[in-house]
Amino acid sequence: MIYLDYAATHPMTAEALAAYARAAALPGNPASIHAAGQAARELLEEGRARVAAAFGVDARTLIANSGGTEGDNAVLLGVARAWQEKHGRPGHLITTPTEHSAVLAPARWLEARGWAVTWLTPDAYGRYSPQELEAALRPDTALVSIHHANNELGTVQDTPALAAVAAARSVPYHSDAVQAPGVLPVNLPEWGVTYATFSAHKWGGPRGVGFVYVRRGAELPPVTFGGGQEGGTRPGTQDTAGVYAAGVALSAAEAKRGATFAHLSGLRERFVTAVSSIPSLRVNHPPDGSPKVVSVTLSGADGEALLMNLDLLGVAASAGSACSAGTMQPSHVLSAIGLSDADARASLRFSFGQATTEAEIDGAADALRQAAQWSRA
Template sequence: MIYLDYAATHPMTPEALAAYVEAAGLPGNPASVHSAGQAARERLEEGRARVAAALGVDARTLIANGGGTEGDNHVLLGVARAWEETHGRPGHLVTTLTEHSAVLAPARWLAAQGWAVTLLPPGAQGRYHPGQLAEALRDDTALVSIHHANNELGTVQDTAALAAVAAVRGIPYHSDAVQAPGVLPLDLTGWGVTFATFSAHKWGGPRGVGFLYVKRGTALPAVTLGGGQEGGLRPGTQNTAGVYAAGVALTHAEAAREETFAHLTRLRERFLQGVALIPGLRVNHPPDASPKVASVTLPGADGEALLMNLDLLGVSASAGSACAAGTMQPSHVLTATGLSEADARSTLRFSFGRATTGAEVDAAADALRQAAEWSRG
């Protein structure tokens, strides 16, 4: 099987798996004071320190959690809670039409609770601009949440410029940066973001592990209640093995990031050349998108049938649309950027990783040509 769905999940690397097995064998709870507990605590904090070093931040600014969805929810709901406690009323949230559902779902929930929510429409191929954001801000804007790299198109935002617009008004800025580590350069401090969310399984770490960056001096209430773990902001027994393995994986990913970027750039260009002669095929991602992602539309083809045919031919990819209740729903990202519902249903996303080879990309291009013929025939 040729795996080209790295934007969904990066397979766990051998280094991460070995680290996970090692730490999982430790018997202690990292919150316990005895020696077994402290041995677990050492691995937990080593993993956190590795992630912090790779991201260029103080380890004390990272909350270990269950992944990007939890982090996104914590930021939106936590900031909203703090605002309402201070002001006694709902405030205003600015986010975008192309966010992950982990942001859009809590945004919709806040709207149902009386919050004003502005969803910025994207420009060409999913870009947002500082002037557009500046016009959307209000005196009661409590938070701006805009992703750094889009999971479907790979479009990379100018996060530093966008965060600077919010900073002028003293408004916290959140970046869902899940798709960036190991591929794109990160500079959380230089960007000036207040919050950023990450998931370890996007860089070769284990699933169900993530990190929330909270700028020093920022007040963020807990949204779950329990013990005092993670500074009281994320109660519950920490995933020692997961955090340690995540740190090991990110250390390796960031050390090879420039090489990985060049490798993925070559792979995507090779893939696009291989599928260029498919009748009517269109490329959706911008040329400077993250090289991890290739988004292509085959007008008139059925996306679900394409995926099934590709799977039969030994290629794992994903649709530019999500399957809900057995019906292919058009991707909100693609329709927001101007694709028709029909074209959104005919869109596929191929995403590459460090282990992907040129031969695999060639075989995937051949398979897509054949799958397109089957689907349209």
């Protein structure tokens, strides 16, 4: 199999698997005060510290959780609840139509309950301007939520510029940064964001583990209640093995991030060149976006048939976000940037990792050419 679906999940690295096995063998709960519990606590905090070091922040600003979906929901719903309790009425949220469903769903849930939601307008590649954001801010704006790197297009936002606009009006800013680590630099102090969310399985760590960054001095009210773990913000026994393995995997990914970026850039250029001769194919991703992702549309083809044909030919790709797979709906990201429903349904996402080879790229390009012929026959 040629695996080109790294944006959906990055296979666990050897370092992460070894770290997970080591931590999983420990019997203690990290909240227990006995020696077994403290041994688990030591690995839990080492994993958190490794992640914090990669992002340039204090480890105490990171809340361990189950991943990006939980983190996005925790930020949007927690901030909204606190704002509404303080002011006695629904407030205003600013976000975008190209967000991951983990942001779109809670935003729409709030909108259905009286919150005003401003949906910014993307350009042809899914980028948002600081000027548009500034014009959208209102006295009752409780939160701005804009992703850093898009999971379908690879578009990278100017997060420092956008966050600065919100900060000038004392409005909290949240970035879903799930697709960035291991490929793009993540320096949270330089970004100036209030909150950011991450998933370890995007950088070669285990699935079901993630982090929410909460800037020092900011608050994140809990949306779940129980014990006092994670400062009471995310109660429940922590996944010691998962957090430790996440930290080990990110340390390794950061050590070779420059080489990874160069490698992925070469793969993306090679793939785009190889498939450019396929009739009616267009490239959707921006040339300056993340090199991890290639989005293409084959007008007149059936996207579902393309995926099945690729699978038969031994290539794993996707039609967009893995969290939206099986919905039979056109990609909301591609629709937002102006593609018709037919073209959005005829689109595929290929995403690469450090282990992807040039031979696999060539094989995938040949398979796409064959799959396109079959789907149009």
